[in-house]
Amino acid sequence: MSGSLTVPGFRASGVSAGIKKNKNELDLGLIVSDVPATVAGVFTENRVKAAPLLLSKERVGARKKVRGVVVNSGNANACTGSRGADDARTTVDVIEGVLGLKAGELLVCSTGVIGVPLPIDKIIEATPSLTASLSVSGFKDYSRAIMTTDAFTKTATGVINAGGKRVKITGIAKGAGMICPNMATLLVFFMTDAAISRALLQKALKEAVDASFNSIVVDSDASTNDTVLAFANGVSGVSLKAGSKGLASFKKLLGSLATDLAMMIVKDGEGATRFIELDIKGAATVAEADKAARTLATSMLVKTAFFGGDPNWGRIMAALGSENIRFDPDKVDITFGKIKVAKDGLDTGREKAAAREMKKKEVKVTVDLKAGKAVRRLWTTDLGHGYVELNSAYRS
DSSP: OOSOOOOTTEEEEEEOOSOSSSTTSOOEEEEEEEEEEEEEEEEOOOSSOOHHHHHHHHHHHHOSEEEEEEEEEEEOOOSOHHHHHHHHHHHHHHHHHHHTOOTTOEEEEEEEESSSOOOHHHHHHHHHHHHHTOBTTOHHHHHHHTOSSOSSOEEEEEEEEETTEEEEEEEEEEOOSSOOSSOOSOEEEEEEOOEEOHHHHHHHHHHHHHHTGGGEESSSOOOSOOEEEEEEOOTTOOEEOTTOHHHHHHHHHHHHHHHHHHHHHHHTOTTOOOEEEEEEEEESSHHHHHHHHHHHHHOHHHHHHHHTTOOOHHHHHHHHHTSSOOOOGGGOEEEETTEEEEETTEEOSOHHHHHHHHTSSEEEEEEEOOSSSEEEEEEEEOOOHHHHHHHHHSOO
16 A cells, blocks of 8 residues: 555654665664654564664563654674663663653664674764654655665555544565564564554554564574564544454554565565465464465475476475375365366376466465365565575675
8 A cells, every 4th residue: 555654743764874885875764753652562583682672672561652763774783792782772862862752762673784783883973863854754764774685665554534533554664585484584663643552552463463474484584683563643533442443444454554565575585586475275273274384485495496487386295295284195286376286186287387377476376285174375485596696695
């Protein structure tokens, strides 16, 4: 969903602090709410967590309301020890001081190279420019400032009517590689002018994340910095209550925007040439459906077949058979697009037609295990030369 990114009561900015090698690239962004905003967050499940993530997670847990978030790109401030923790805290302390905010009202996120100390002096030096350029039209600069290997900015926005009033949600994301459930090299920020309780916002965000960002796979690596945040400042005057039609509409829009952003991230997968939708049907349990989908989405043999446009359904069978997933190989159906290539575990003789489907930029792969009624959908990419070239040249 497209349109103006502006959300009443929020301002944003993006500047170059010189963190990235290319000094012309924006690498420091800031979002601020004019009034305290209810906050909710979902964070990485990686055991190794970056210093800024730990600080933000602590603040989200301790406070129901904050004023915004500062983000730097080009440096993850992860695996940086006590210095990293000090630098994360200094970042927010300095900006809170310039803006006249209370201690603890800003969150912080970082993305980029792991294991390198954050150039905190550059952030401090750029703070006056960052805060002075805050604007209701600053969200495009912000979306550029949070990028690393992204080929393009990722934004989505939409409006609902609740109680005869207009409520807006805008989402801004970054992410292209190391994307694997649950949550990886992924920063996402939602802003809304609705008034909503912390509990309802957290529940809505978690549901949206599970159905979108936790359903995408580019590679099988999880990041140290994954963060999804939602801010609700209530400026619209619309209060969303449990069980209300307004809340239902809000959750539907939030889920739709999250899915749009997740799709953008997959389509921007590092070196990707094809967008793949994996549909698992007929699994014995939801957990096994999820495992089957993830197995295919992370199998190098399956993903390289996608890259080659090869309707090699045998690789799918072999990958599924290597995992503890209950199914009878003699009952499995596999379909590429609208072409069924395997029925009851046997070839259908439609390889040429399937090959034409596999040459498309967007391919749907459906696997019916016929072992139950559980289903799972994941979105992923192929794996080819571009991924290797990019990640051998880019230090993450």
